[in-house]
Amino acid sequence: MKGLRFNRKHLCIPYAVFLVLFVIAPLFVIVYYAFTNGQGHFTFDNFVNFFTSTKTLGTLLYSFAVAIVTTAVCLVIAYPTAYILARSKMKKKYVLLLLFILPMWINFTLRITALKEVLSVLEGNISVYPFLNSVIGMTYDFLPFMILPLYTSLQKLDNSLLEAASDLGANKATVFLRVTLPLSVPGIISGITMVLLPSMTNYVVLDMLYNNTYIMGSLIGSYFSAYDWNNGSLISLVLLIIIFIVTLVTNRFSDKDANNKGAIL
Amino acid sequence: MSKSENIIELIDVRKVFDDDTIAVDNFNLEVKKGEFVTFLGPSGCGKTTTLRMIAGFELPTSGKILLNGEDISRLPPNKRPVNTVFQKYALFPHLNVYENIAFGLRLKRIESTYANDKGEKYTKKEKLTKAEIDKKVKKALEIVDLEGFEKRSVSTLSGGQQQRIAIARAIVNEPEILLLDEPLGALDLKMRKEMQVELKNMHKKLGITFIYVTHDQEEALTMSDKIVVINDGDIQQTGTPTEIYNEPVNTFVADFIGESNIFNGTVVGNLKVKFCGATFDCLDDYEINQLVDVVVRPEDIKICKPGEGQLKGQVISSVFKGVHYEITVIVGKFEIIIQSTSTAPVGSTIGLRIEPDGIHLMEKVYTVNKYDGEITKNNTVKFGDGEFECDVTQLYPSSHLDEEGYLITANGEKVDLTGVEVNVEVDTNDIQMSDDKDAGGAQGNIISMIYKGDHYRYIVRTEENEEDYVLSCPDTWNTGDFVGIIIPKDKIKLTLKPAGESK
The missing domain is CATH 2.40.50.140 (Nucleic acid-binding proteins)
Structure with a gap:
């Protein structure tokens, strides 16, 4: 019974089944719905709708704005934090790192609800600053995802490289700009990837903050809850393509440093 | 030695790390311009720490480092006219060979003097031009014999090539002193020998001072004009390779070199x-x-x-x-x-x-007497023509003796120590002499007494095998006196001989 002998390749069967059922098949379903109308006929209407409707295009732009600002704010907060945590000789730095990671362990709903209460106290009526609140909410949610890859890539940084740079005449600022920063690029990129894309779609944060603005995620949600699967699928497809392009671009970036790959969580 | 000859001087340099370990202790050294000086010692002896203090990566706890007579001990590394070749090369992985070598040149500012319209002279700090940098990088690559490697990524280079790039990156800045921290440690034997010769040639050609750190005595003997043998943060001996080899000042140097x-x-x-x-x-x-x-x-x-x-x-x-x-x-x-x-x-x-x-x-610099001993069945130890009471429980951690005199180890095992060979150490201060020749475990004649300021240093020799006991004592005895040797039980330090060493 040679054909039934167990082989190491057989270990991947469960994953292959999962992949087909929950990734590949749904993809085809999405593509099918995106290019058909309610009656099941092939059409480009959904596609045309998306790129001609000011509502959808506006939402796309707004999502980008929220996502980019969120990513920028995360980076500005996370880089110095990760730098201090990774490079300082502090004895208690692991405790500090834990403090930044700890929120990830607390239930998301609880965290955002707490944030909502804080914002209510600070702003009075929280619906007055929807953009600001979106960014605050997303930053609060995604900050650890930026800190961790940065921390890992900065911690791996060989101290002798920094010494070599200062030995060759670089002052502290030059050492940072010409050695530390370029070598932490892989960490920056993986941080950006992990924050930028989710913050375009995570509309739950907005909902929970009583936010009436729309981002891409909210748009998809609203189409599907109105049983318009076709338009909903098309938007998902567009997002998928955007994500694909962004990943391609960032990979191109980190390929340049193929030999000192930064951290991917 | 006149001041001008010394490019670098270390005066009473001492380095104590945060955890109170003394890495370097009262280090005094003068290095002449153009010399090839090697710091030689076992790992952890403080040679790298000393080098790092010269480079500026560590600040001395006390003492001075003079470069051409000026105190540089507090200057940051980027302000010192020295460059380092690191043990693991420390090439920048995000830069290619050319950019690695040009790193220092791009940061360099040259002071030039100009005259303005009115004929007043003024100085301006200027960057090197692209052409100048280009020329210098090319020259450096030529010196390390890697022409045409400019565009290569450093990660595609072999260990030996990376090493050469690291050297090129340092010498391109024309430092007054080149510091090399075990630069050949990661290379294989054949490559290492080749690089030794090349480094030596480079030293001759460039004429700059090399300070080289290694634990490899052969490397040190081959390359250096002057060797500084270091152990435990102290200089043991300074001299030419021949002096160090033929006239070692103590057993450490003799043992370490060759x-x-x-x-x-x-x-x-x-x-x-x-x-x-x-x-x-x-x-x-x-x-x-x-x-x-x-x-x-x-x-x-x-x-x-x-x-x-x-x-x-x-x-x-x-x-x-x-x-x-x-x-x-x-x-x-x-x-x-x-x-x-x-x-x-x-x-x-x-x-x-x-x-x-x-x-x-x-x-001989005596602080302890060392003997080969053997445990008897009475839990005493025989050494130096004598038999002494001792504490055998120190041979095994947290052990004790039972009523019959057997040793019980921490995990309850019974050990019969009869005939076990041990190393015995007794501090010179812990041995006493007595007029009663049977008062202690051994007896002998005083064969030498030397006055050491506040005490005498005696040597007592036994008759049978001519074993010597060296001891310090403030009282006056006479040479030739026949005395008993008394050693308190708790002052006899016993260690088991490692397996295989006992004959």
Whole structure:
């Protein structure tokens, strides 16, 4: 019974089944719905709708704005934090790192609800600053995802490289700009990837903050809850393509440093 | 030595790390311009720390580092005209070969003097031009023999090539001193030998001062003008390779540099020394009865017919090492290593001759007496022609003795110590003498007393095997007195001999 002998390749069967059922098949379903109308006929209407409707295009732009600002704010907060945590000789730095990671362990709903209460106290009526609140909410949610890859890539940084740079005449600022920063690029990129894309779609944060603005995620949600699967699928497809392009671009970036790959969580 | 000759001087430099370990202790050194100086020592001896203080990566806890007479000990590394070649190269992985070498040049500012319209002179700090940088990088690559590698990524280079780039990156800045921290440690033997020669040539060609750190004594002997042997943060000896090899000042240096046979000896007459049970002529002049360490290099021992040399022994092993044989001979209870181009059959008895110039004597610096001992069935220890009460429980951690006198170890095992061979150490301050020759575990004659300022240093020799006890005592005794040796039970330090060492 040679054909039934167990082989190491057989270990991947469960994953292959999962992949087909929950990734590949749904993809085809999405593509099918995106290019058909309610009656099941092939059409480009959904596609045309998306790129001609000011509502959808506006939402796309707004999502980008929220996502980019969120990513920028995360980076500005996370880089110095990760730098201090990774490079300082502090004895208690692991405790500090834990403090930044700890929120990830607390239930998301609880965290955002707490944030909502804080914002209510600070702003009075929280619906007055929807953009600001979106960014605050997303930053609060995604900050650890930026800190961790940065921390890992900065911690791996060989101290002798920094010494070599200062030995060759670089002052502290030059050492940072010409050695530390370029070598932490892989960490920056993986941080950006992990924050930028989710913050375009995570509309739950907005909902929970009583936010009436729309981002891409909210748009998809609203189409599907109105049983318009076709338009909903098309938007998902567009997002998928955007994500694909962004990943391609960032990979191109980190390929340049193929030999000192930064951290991917 | 005039001041101007010294490019760098270390004065009483001391470095204590945060955890109170003393890495470097009162280090004093003068290095002349253009010298090739090597810091040689075992790992953890403080040689790298010293180098790092010269580079500016560590600040000395106290003391001064003078460069051309100016104190630079507090300057940051980027303000010092020295460059370092790191142990693991530390090339920038995000830059190609060209950019790695140009790193320092791009940061350099040259002061030039101009005259304005009115003829007033003023100075301006200027960057190097692209063409200048280009020229210098090309030249540096030429020196390390890697022309055409400019565009290569550093990660595609072999260890040896990376090493050369690291050297090029340092010398391109024309430093006054080039610091090299075990730069060849990661290379294979053949590559290392090649690079040794190349570095030496580079040193000649460039004419700059090299300070080289290594734990490899052969490397140090091959390359250096001056070797600084370091141990435990202290300079043991400074000298040319020949001086260090032929005239080591203490047993550490003798042992660390090359192979050596080190014996305990006693000066027995004018230019005569006794060791291994025989008397030899020697060239070092010491007072009679002075205890000395005798160093004999393996290649200075000649094989001859039994009965012809000063010593006679049995060959127990002979190993071919390429150029020579390494022969181990047992003479009495001593083991002697010989290097010779001819060999002798294992088991045969041969004579050994040592010429006076092959014997190097060093004054013994005594702080502890060391003996080979054996535990008796009464849990006493026999050594130095005597038998002493001792605490055998120190041989095994948290052990105790049961009523029958057997040792019970921490995990409850019963150990019979009878006949176990041990190393015995007794501090010179812990031995007392007594008029009653039976008061202690051994007895002997005082053969030497030397006044040391506030106490006398006595040597008591036993009659049977001529074992020596060295001790410090503030009281006055007379040479020739027959005394008993008393050592308190808790002052005898015992350690088990490592397995295989006991004969």
